[in-house]
Every structure is written in structure tokens, then in C-alpha cells.
Amino acid sequence: MAKKKPKQVVSKPRGSRSGVQLASGNQRTYTIPDYRLEKPTFTVRQVRKGDEVRYEVSGELNSPVPPIRESKYLNRQQHIEIYRWMLLNRKMEAALENLYKQGKVVGGVYFGLGQEACSCASAFALKKEDWLGPMIRNQGSTLVRGFSPRDIMMQYMAKAGSPTKGRDASSHFGDIEERNVVSPISTLGDLIPVLAGVALGARLQGCNIAVMTYIGDGGQSTGVTYEGLNFAAVQDLGLVLVVESNLWAYSTPSEMQFRVKDLAERAIAYGIPGIIVDGTDACQVYDAAHEACERARRGEGPALIEAKMMRMKGHAIHDAADYVPKALLEYWRKRDPIARLENYLLNVKKWLTPDENRKLIAAVDQQLEADREFAVASPMPEPESAAGGVYCENGCHAIKPKYAMPKVKVRTAVRVKLAEAAVHLK
């Protein structure tokens, strides 16, 4: 009997290569949308004198602070909610700094000072069924996703009631049951393929979701960043990668980290959309994140958002950041994300009266004080429990399908190969 010719499997066209324009002849041009209303033009240069290494900043540092860019999507209430999350984010970190100085925090504390708009407004774009993979500066994203300040404070103090029950004294906690949060992974870039895997898992269960994670201007140089994002790109997985372009990676300025002008340009090489936003403008961050999440939920694949801002403290509490030029800090201090949004709500939109604002701030303070007291008074883990809750016990980590039972279709080519193998075995 004549062997039946295997049907040719033609892969269906995948997501469009975004931002590509065909110009005349062989030349192609690419566009990277830029939502910013101001494009800073300064550079940081390393200066060596003998054994001493310093950084100098040059360029325009006295330009006026730009206005907030009007959001295409957020309503009045949502603006106020984001503003509240940002306040909670900042004030909780201030409380953590005090707890550290009182010797109550076990380990270090990492801050997202100056990055609250990036964390809070991006996570605000996620829906319940989406997933988040926060990094060390995204305490704000973690709050937006439903962890309380007391959870986070107890975690830093390694208390028995903390998300990891005192087994980790830093930000390595998540919640795969309720909040859809993957625990941060310290090895920079490793969250990217993990989140791509979450999106793939949901896809196999018949659901396109948005999965959001973050990478720094330093961390994006790692190989796994490329591997994870490229995998998401070719599989059209809904990964929203927020590049926290905060000018420093520990004490390395971004001028010494990469040669492209803007990290969003990296998107061109992955064949996915890239966009630049002012990371200190919550409206820009939200709009870009919302658009990327909507695209992800339509099954059109990943997007890269570069949020330009400045890490306003040292790498962690142990780093005084003396290497950062003072003029640079001054420039960004004038662009404080909370002060800018507050001014927008009170003076530009008049969506909050000064009295309503005072009440909102007082309510945040009150919540934090109650949570701080609760966290401080809560017990440490019992010493006898130290060996428990570290390794999986009795299927405690059985992961059930979240969206539906996976539907795995065996592709024709694979089926033919399997049939051939079966014939061969006979």
C-alpha cells in the first residue's frame, strides 16, 4: 500500500513584527513610541584619578518639570486609587527603614523610592486572572496585588505570621493560590522565563492572560533575559516586561551597562512592541501597561515598556550611594512621582480638595501604624518548627489547573512520527 504522504503542517502566522515600516529599497525603519513629555539630555561619565573613581554628570539639569500626561483610560477614582497605593508604598518603606534601624528587620531592606509610579501604576493594569512577578523594588506592585503592609513588614522581620512563616527574611514571597504572584527570584532575569511559562500554562488551559514582571537596566544584560523574552515572543505569550531604567545598577551607571540609546530599542531585536514612558508619571506608566496587557490578553504576545526614572536611594539600606552625583539626585527629586501626581490631582484636575488629600494621607498613616504595631507585636516562629515548611510536605504544593483542564493537541507531524515509530517497533 502506498504510504500516505504526511500532511504538511503550516504554522499559522504569529504576532506581527511591531513598529516595522518598509521604506524604499532595502531599508527598513522601526518606531519606538515615546510617551514622555520631556527627554532628559544629560550623561554620566566615569572619572578616574589614581585609585579614586568618581562619576560626573553633564547636560541640561535645570529644565522645568513637565506636566503629567493625561491618561487615555483612567477615570478620576482610579487616579486617586493609584495615588493612594503610591503613598502606601512610600510610607511603608519609610516604616521599614525605621524598623531596620531599630534592629527589628532581619537582613536587608530594598527601596523603590522614586519608582512608586512605575510599580503601582503598572500592577494596577493587571486583572485578577493575570499574574505578577515582582522584583526587589516592587513593594508597591505587591501591595496593589493584595498583600498588606503587615504581611510585608512581618516578612522583613521573619515573623511566624509572614507569608513565608519566617523562612525567608526578605522579599522572596508570593501567592500562587489567590493573588497570582510568583515569588521574586534574586538571580536577575530568571523571573522572565518563569512568567513566560505561566502564560504558556494558561494558554494550554485555553486562556490568554497578561503576566507582568520587571527587570533593571543592569539585569537586562543577562542572557536569561534574552532567552525568556525571545521565547515569549515566538510563542506570542502575554508577557509584559517593565524595564526599570533607573540609571544605576548598584554603582554602575547605565552609560557603562549598554550601548543602545534607549533600552526600549531592544524590543526591535525581539520583534515585539517597545515603548518608552516617564517612570515618574503614573498616567504614562498605566496607559502603556494597560495597552500591553490588553494586547497580551488578545493573544498577541509580549511587549517591553521602558520606564525612565532614577533610583533615589542606594542599592539597599547598606549602600549610602555616595557615588551618585548630587546634581542628578536633585534633578529627579524635582520629578518626585508622588508630588507630581498630587499636584495633578489637587491643582490641575481639582479631583481632590486639600482637605480630602489630608484625610487620605492621614488614613494611610493610620493603616500603616496599625500594621506596624501588629507586625512588631506578632511572634517569631517556634524554634521547633524550623525544619518544617521548607520542603514540600504531603503534596502541599500540588498545583491544580487554574483556568481549565489543559487541552494539548498532538500536531499532525508529531502524530505521523509517533505512528511511524509504532510501525517500526512492530
Ligand SMILES: Cc1ncc(C[n+]2csc(CCOP(=O)(O)OP(=O)(O)O)c2C)c(N)n1
Ligand atoms: C545574575 C545576577 N547577577 C548579579 C546579581 C547581583 N545583583 C543584585 S541586584 C544587582 C544590580 C541590579 O541593577 P538593576 O538591574 O539596574 O536593578 P536596580 O537595582 O537598579 O533596580 C546586582 C548586580 C544577581 N542578583 N543576579
Ligand SMILES: [Mg+2]
Ligand atoms: Mg537599575
